[in-house]
Amino acid sequence: MSDLNLFGDDETTRGMRGLYAAPSGQAYWNELESRIMARVAEVELGWWTEFDRWLKPALFTAAALVIMAGVAMFRTGQSRNNADLEDLFAPTSVAGAPVEATARPTLQGPRDAALRFILSR
């Protein structure tokens, strides 16, 4: 397997195998598995798991709401523009200038009383 034949035999490869040998006892691997699963359980119990679970649906809902709001705003703006245009081009029903009703002033005070007296004669 190895080309590291430095000393006329496979000494180096054997040395490396010794250095990199994995622990052999089954108890070690059981213990490592327990440690790994304990860390996994920590992740599972964290609040962020629940947060993570809801993150995607929440993002989809938010995106849908933004799109719906955008469409609604666009439609409102468009109908307002249409109304403005209709107002602008609609024919006016005026035959003349609008009549301003003015109230005849009632005569009051001593000067007005004199004037009323002269007019009554």
Next chain:
Amino acid sequence: MSDRNASSRAEERSLVIAAQAGNGEAFASLVRLHQRRAYAVCRAIVLTHEDAEDAVQDGFLHAYKALGRFLPDQPFGAWLFRIMANASLDLVRRRKVRDADELPETIAMPFRDPGEADELRTRLKQALAKLGERQRAVIVLHDIEGFTHGEIGSMLEIPEGTARSDLHHARAALRKLLQDFRPPTDDE
């Protein structure tokens, strides 16, 4: 033999699907199935047994979190070992930064085995520590763990040709580093 492979692949696939559905026991079975090989991958990249243990745990944690994105028809082992390799490389980088801060002139040494008296082992450790992490990973994964160039390339996210040339350069570097060493004979 191929029937056995196919059935173990099918069993692994069903475990993956169950784990994706939130079955913790199925994930534990996947851990049991792959932890030795995962350890070997990590150990090839990091310098110490303790770091390999940390990298294996980090790797399985990453795998658990990313399990939803894994397509069950793909080979789970290849996907997992790529995660393991990345976790190990991350750990090596973190250690490098820490070592650079703390001990700028020392070479990171593998963990000290109290019973170690073998000079070749010591020299090998030193020589391997001097190799780049990718070269070290390639030589250990190929020569010790028996992975193919293609598998190593996929794990380390490098082309197969690069894995091949890394192996060649790693062997040459090791030869050079150990050229003055002759293992002690029984007469000495």
